[in-house]
Amino acid sequence: MAERHERARAMIWGALVADAASMGLHWLYDQARIAAVAGERPEFHGPDAADFEGAKGYFAHGGRTRGMQSQYGEQMLVMLRSLAATGIYDKAAYEATFRAHFGYGGAYVGYVDRATRDTLDNLAQAERTGGVEAAAFYGSDDTQLPAVAKLPPLVAAGQVDEAVSAIRVTNNSDHAEAYGRVVAAMLQAAVQGAAPAQVVQAGQTAATPEIAEGLARAVQATDQSVPAFTAQVGMACELAFGVPSVMHSLLVTGSYAEAVRQNILAGGDSCGRAIVLGAILGACYGMGGDRGIPVEWVEALTQRDEVQGLMDVCPGTGNG
Template identity: 30%
Template sequence: MFDHKKATELVLTSLVADTYSLGPHWIYDAKELDALDIDWQQLNDAKAKWHEGKHAGDFTHYGDQTLWLYEFLQDKNHFDVGEYIAFWQIKMATYKGYIDGAMKGTLENIQAGITPTGSSSTDTSIVGRIAPLLLVSDSRQGFLENVVLFVSSTHNADEIIAPATFFADLLVEVLSGKDVVQAISQLKPQYNTNIQRYVEQGIRSSSDDTIDAIREFGPACGIEGGFPSIIHLLTKYDKLEDMLIANAKAGGDTSGRAMIAAIIFMAPSTRTINDIPSAWLRLNTTLL
């Protein structure tokens, strides 16, 4: 159902969004953000201690795990969550990057024989890693089912699974030709009251300053702040570069917001890799 070339471009888009967001990722203090030694037009070394040793073109642990999923699916025509989590566990055994709460909790559940294996994390970041699943999904319903299986393998909480399904639904709508803002409004009534509230908050903020809006919603990792922030980004901007720069300057979980906003933003057929600044395509990977 999904065009392979476009799907691959969206995987690349998610990785670009992650590596661009690396510089200010997990820096929250406004004064510290303002004083960062960062060129906002370029990729930058990580400035936060959690990503010490990560350089311009590297990924946060979100991008690293997106690459793992992409790599896992290369010789597959469907998504087997059991095989994937075994592959993920092998990768984790030698991983040198930051290991967050979701990763730790998932490893503990695997050791305890708990299924689904996912932690109770409600971090936004997992949603931004779904693009590779387009490559092995033959229908809208198949994609949504794969998203739920994938999300619950590391983030098994209703509070994140429902939002992940919404954004997956939105991605499919935009890929099929729907306008982003129109699709958001049409999908909203089909989801629970929390999601409806997040959508309304994001839309209402579309004329607000992005830094102010994201800090008002909450710039941390949780979906309760991330969801309306993503809606804000999608309803405010018509240029990818402007959207990702403004998002990065807001600090906090910059990548968690950026990855999902970017793949939805780039889903229309009229948007291509040429819309990504060439300076941002210098990724430290040869996988794509």
């Protein structure tokens, strides 16, 4: 049980550290430019608009500084806060926490993705026309990686059965659910002690026939580098691109740091992939040592103290 507890905590750290490490170069779609401005150790490269000038990409994080989370990490923190407050996944409480953080007048200042924007608008419209129904989902018909950003705390808390509900709060889509089930299965395998190759196998087992072929490409391309495979499968925000890239990274890298670095060098939606990749390898390799999460990377997190406090009271990761 103690080992499961430590893996669950490392899953949370792993996801948030990987997201923050990737944030500065997030949505830069030029792999050569990333390598030129950040070198072989691109982690925690501070956001700089000059890095994007003349290159394919979108500079979204001008108001952020080194060590902060992207909007993906912020979404994960919303789930972590909700679990800390309620002690269990509660859809209504999660929606309320989500709206309080990202909505008008909320604490969050930064890029707002389509799924978040649509969800907030749909909830507001429901209130104006009869009220928010407890059993209804108001998420966006969106098939991008924000769908799975909130899953690591949920799985760490031992509530993987609630993954579909959590996904549909922001991404009310059958396609998003199908990929979300794959990600939840991989996270579950990792927190239970599976090795990276076994994690990939768990994800493939959970896949529907409609998405299985795309996932199989990751297993068939282990002779390629992470940047090469990601460029081939797709660098953008779609789950159909990001999940195979994560699977491939799990199979061809040997440590947390190597995987995070290669994911950043792959470009595109590096933060969207980083949440899942970092969570899994945090659980697999733990903290410190040759393969685990570098302790100095954890120290670089702007919200490290808050995360520590939330984990200490959350189910699955708490000290009680």
